[in-house]
Amino acid sequence: MTQSALPESAMPAVPPRILLGPGPSNVSPRVLQAMMQPMIGYMDPDFMLIMDEVAELLKRVYQSGDAKTMALSGTGSAGMEAGLTNLLEPGDTVVMCIYGFFCERMVDMATRVGANVVPLRADWGRPFPEELLEAELKRHSKVKLVTAIHAETSTGVRQPIGELARIAKAHDALLMVDAVTSLGGNEVSFDDWGADYAYSATQKCLGCPPGMSPVAVSEQAIDAMRQRKQPPMSWYLDLSLLGNYWGWEGQRVYHHTAPVSMILALREGLRQALGEGLPERYARHARNAHALSAGLEALGLGCIVPAEHRLAQITVVSIPDGVEDMQVRQRLLRGYGIEIGGGLGEFAGKVWRVGLMGESSKAEYVLALLSALERSLPEFGYEVAAGAGVAAASDALKSEG
């Protein structure tokens, strides 16, 4: 066995970044520290107490009294796939409200499950029109599941979930909600909505590294899983087996080796979010996003989404004519250490996506980005009034005090 030399430095540094893309966001120092704790066994009684605490804290951020909660050992996409794989059997009908890139990902996944997929496509950048769902559900004798995304990360739209849930319930369908970008930054009301399955991710508004998907499951969804004719196609994401490990039925049955450090990180992220106070945290996200919008508008950069439907976590802005997407993003990254996101799907090359989530939702980051844009955009042929963006954002921050 020959081995060439290893790269020399003992621990090459990861460059520091201000992460204002669609996630991962910056991670809180307390959460980073939590991961430094010593390793512990995944069946250790002291670790079980930690898992109980995580499940309890998740109920609070999901605002649920009765849902079963846990964190799946995968990213947000694993939470999406787990819902579709566990709630659908081949041939089941699922009606999917489609208004962005991540909605389309759901179509792909549900098709692989062998479900009868009914995609209801509406415009990107606007909330999904509820009447489309109502009309479609009337056409079917039995719909097993309706899916929607609370905060479409590709478009920046905040979708009202309550009315979709009411329509789904009226037609005896389960409702699955994507809360990847909303949990911890926006009010997520699992019980009030009447959701049956919701999933999120750790790296957006919870201030943790990516790698886990916190989920909430209603009693009706658990009943539906119990009544399956065959087990889900995925053993790794089998929610019944995973629930047994998380103690949903009282005991703890080994499933797979839990990602201990990520669970310790999540616990700290949740404690920090709840310590800040959910209403205060939502208000912080809203305040900073409002300042960002004001600043961008002062630079002539228009938001895709009408103000009343805009997410606080992610702001989607049109790239001005003649400006090349990647050139600006590279300049921001290399010149200022700031990451923002590009567009996905039909928005690729046409928009930037600016995330202000969790630890990244800070007034100073809003101002840093606007300053960097003011200095960078003219280099690429787009003239702006120097200082206009920062001034508008500062005013907005002051007026909301």
Place this chain on the structure above:
Amino acid sequence: MTQSALPESAMPAVPPRILLGPGPSNVSPRVLQAMMQPMIGYMDPDFMLIMDEVAELLKRVYQSGDAKTMALSGTGSAGMEAGLTNLLEPGDTVVMCIYGFFCERMVDMATRVGANVVPLRADWGRPFPEELLEAELKRHSKVKLVTAIHAETSTGVRQPIGELARIAKAHDALLMVDAVTSLGGNEVSFDDWGADYAYSATQKCLGCPPGMSPVAVSEQAIDAMRQRKQPPMSWYLDLSLLGNYWGWEGQRVYHHTAPVSMILALREGLRQALGEGLPERYARHARNAHALSAGLEALGLGCIVPAEHRLAQITVVSIPDGVEDMQVRQRLLRGYGIEIGGGLGEFAGKVWRVGLMGESSKAEYVLALLSALERSLPEFGYEVAAGAGVAAASDALKSEG
């Protein structure tokens, strides 16, 4: 929204443990530190360099020149499921060599995929008899895949893989190898074996926290995936899509948000393993395991597996008659901070599993465990000659010194 008070302490401590179970093992301080690095975007060009390095280091520990490598965003079980889901289509025949608990997990997963599963069951605690495979393959016109486990964590057997691979190749079948417990602690020779897909886990002999599954894939396996009639049932574990993100085809296409901190941890764990030197690392694992066996035998605790087939990473020992499994394990945990593992499946309650993997493979931990056993076992009715285990282990360490 009412909220009861949070638990008071800002960061409750995780109790320190000597982890001598089947994993997670103790994590190297350098690896813990690596996770403290700042977050970075999963499409950041500087992060791409880190991913390239991880893929390259993985080729070295898998001892492969040409395999494609990456780390999946899930635990070792995700690596198992990814292999079966991507290499099998419904109706494909898979012949599974079964000689332990984790082999049976493969049967469950492959059944969910809809494959024609042919389990070849042999005794637990002994290597799988190769002639069984040869005889079975002769009965089929076309077998798509043969599966085997290099290091069965439930039994402690080291399975020779080369001969199984030769037989599989002779019958034009792909070979999938579980290297969860072997990679980094035992010689894993992906190319020399002629394996087509191998997967491992970060929390065993690589000294990292659990949460990722490093995989290696041969050109033949990639061809087989290209020729699928339909995509794999799992989008999250679709190896072709994941390979595109890891740059297997030259470019980088977004798939899901990579677990950045875990990848930073894995990089450091791999650098540390290769820095120690693979032959030196294997020798360390063998030396400490040998000392452990000598000590256990001196206490009258017999190993399940004959010496010549024993794994260095995990030693499976019979629980003496009349001694209650959990009482002893609880005493070790609560009295000495030492975790050892219990039995799984048909070995439940009958054996203990002692892991000496990665950071946990240390002479001082061997001596600590033997001392603790010498003091604990008499409390539960099993008399031992005090000091006999430690003396035998010390002698073994000296003679190999």
